[in-house]
Amino acid sequence: MHRIEVEAEVDVLSMNKKLAAENREYLRKHGIVAINIMGATGSGKTLLIEKTVDALSNEMKIGAILGDVICKADYERVVKHGIPVEAVNTGKECHLDAHLIHHRITSFKDVDLILIENVGNLICPVDFDLGEDYRVVMVSVTEGDDVVEKHPEIFRLADVIIINKVALAEAVEANVDKMEEDAKNLNPKAKIIRMDLKKDIGFDEWLDFVRGVVRR
Amino acid sequence: MHRIEVEAEVDVLSMNKKLAAENREYLRKHGIVAINIMGATGSGKTLLIEKTVDALSNEMKIGAILGDVICKADYERVVKHGIPVEAVNTGKECHLDAHLIHHRITSFKDVDLILIENVGNLICPVDFDLGEDYRVVMVSVTEGDDVVEKHPEIFRLADVIIINKVALAEAVEANVDKMEEDAKNLNPKAKIIRMDLKKDIGFDEWLDFVRGVVRR
Numbered sequence: 001m002h003r004i005e006v007e008a009e010v011d012v013l014s015m016n017k018k019l020a021a022e023n024r025e026y027l028r029k030h031g032i033v034a035i036n037i038m039g040a041t042g043s044g045k046t047l048l049i050e051k052t053v054d055a056l057s058n059e060m061k062i063g064a065i066l067g068d069v070i071c072k073a074d075y076e077r078v079v080k081h082g083i084p085v086e087a088v089n090t091g092k093e094c095h096l097d098a099h100l101i102h103h104r105i106t107s108f109k110d111v112d113l114i115l116i117e118n119v120g121n122l123i124c125p126v127d128f129d130l131g132e133d134y135r136v137v138m139v140s141v142t143e144g145d146d147v148v149e150k151h152p153e154i155f156r157l158a159d160v161i162i163i164n165k166v167a168l169a170e171a172v173e174a175n176v177d178k179m180e181e182d183a184k185n186l187n188p189k190a191k192i193i194r195m196d197l198k199k200d201i202g203f204d205e206w207l208d209f210v211r212g213v214v215r216r
Numbered sequence: 217m218h219r220i221e222v223e224a225e226v227d228v229l230s231m232n233k234k235l236a237a238e239n240r241e242y243l244r245k246h247g248i249v250a251i252n253i254m255g256a257t258g259s260g261k262t263l264l265i266e267k268t269v270d271a272l273s274n275e276m277k278i279g280a281i282l283g284d285v286i287c288k289a290d291y292e293r294v295v296k297h298g299i300p301v302e303a304v305n306t307g308k309e310c311h312l313d314a315h316l317i318h319h320r321i322t323s324f325k326d327v328d329l330i331l332i333e334n335v336g337n338l339i340c341p342v343d344f345d346l347g348e349d350y351r352v353v354m355v356s357v358t359e360g361d362d363v364v365e366k367h368p369e370i371f372r373l374a375d376v377i378i379i380n381k382v383a384l385a386e387a388v389e390a391n392v393d394k395m396e397e398d399a400k401n402l403n404p405k406a407k408i409i410r411m412d413l414k415k416d417i418g419f420d421e422w423l424d425f426v427r428g429v430v431r432r
Contacts, residue, residue: 040256040257040258040337040359041256041338041359041360041363041366041367042256042356042358042359042360042363068366069339069366069367069369070366070367070368070369071365071366073362073365073366092339092342092343092369094310094337094339094340119339120337120338120339120366121256121310121336121337121338121339121340122257122336122337123285123308123310123335123336123337123340124310124337124339124340126308127308140258140358142258142356142358142359142381142384142388143256143257143258143358144257144258146289147257147258149287149289150257150284150285150286150287150289150336151257151285151286152286153285153286153308165358165388168358168384168387168388171384171387172358172381172384173414198389
């Protein structure tokens, strides 16, 4: 059983690498920056995209790709904000891959920034480069303050680590300092943002990051 | 790429089915009841196991199998409660399977009940029968009140659906009635328990379920 899994994985990953390079080339050619936002269901990915679009649409052209196993609830939320949105239902797959988003990426021509919401979990998206420029991992304090140390792989590859819902830390008995320390230990280079989207904590810091990478 | 994935999946699933049947046969022969507890990271699976062990150890012999991608944090929490515990690190795999737990299951001979904690997410464990007798899906209101409708597959196969951390519903603006309704629509036969483990809400109802299935 394991033999079969391993052989298939190698083929799938080498195909993915090739297609990710094609996506990256397309983005570069069209001057588009793509940000891959990963995190568990309920960590706040969709709300982050909605608020970012509202805050920055007068400064830059934004598109979004929303991955989910099923249903278009996130798509319907984001499309109301007046930007081009592509929904990707993965069926039973627990991550996006370069192939799944290839046609979506190449349907955007006029945008400066594509925000990609990956499928909600901290395990599967790790191995699949989408061709994005930046990787964001978002966790909520409600997932428990051991969530970072339990998922080292995904935090190691992040450019930005967002610890969301910090205003609830006391109520759920989560130690945000510990979460930040775990993140720093795993990935000293990542930018770490303490956030609470419903209280507007840390959101300006995020907007500055987005502005910075789009204006490079 | 998709062709390769599908072929491998069929082989893996048919092997899994065979091994799940062997696990089931072993459990039946030894009079052991096994409960597979699934749910996202932070939904409360480990705490449920800890509290169940504390509450029922004087009535029955309990063993536990704890699945996680990496690290033994959950193992260390549960083993302190004085029961036999087996840890399974899946590496990059996002679910347990019948093969992974086969040797663990067959290492338990003297127990009445095995509590199995699956890897933390609501997508991957769906396809993998472990040979368990009952399936529990646990969600926290902090994951958002759309979490049930977003993951229909896993809720459809549950015998028990636990909606945990209900005492936080107001703080996170989650509609528990909606979550329960979504669960009922997807799976009218499942037992639904509103729970808050830190406030002892719904815990007695869970214990009654466990007592009932072990005494069958």
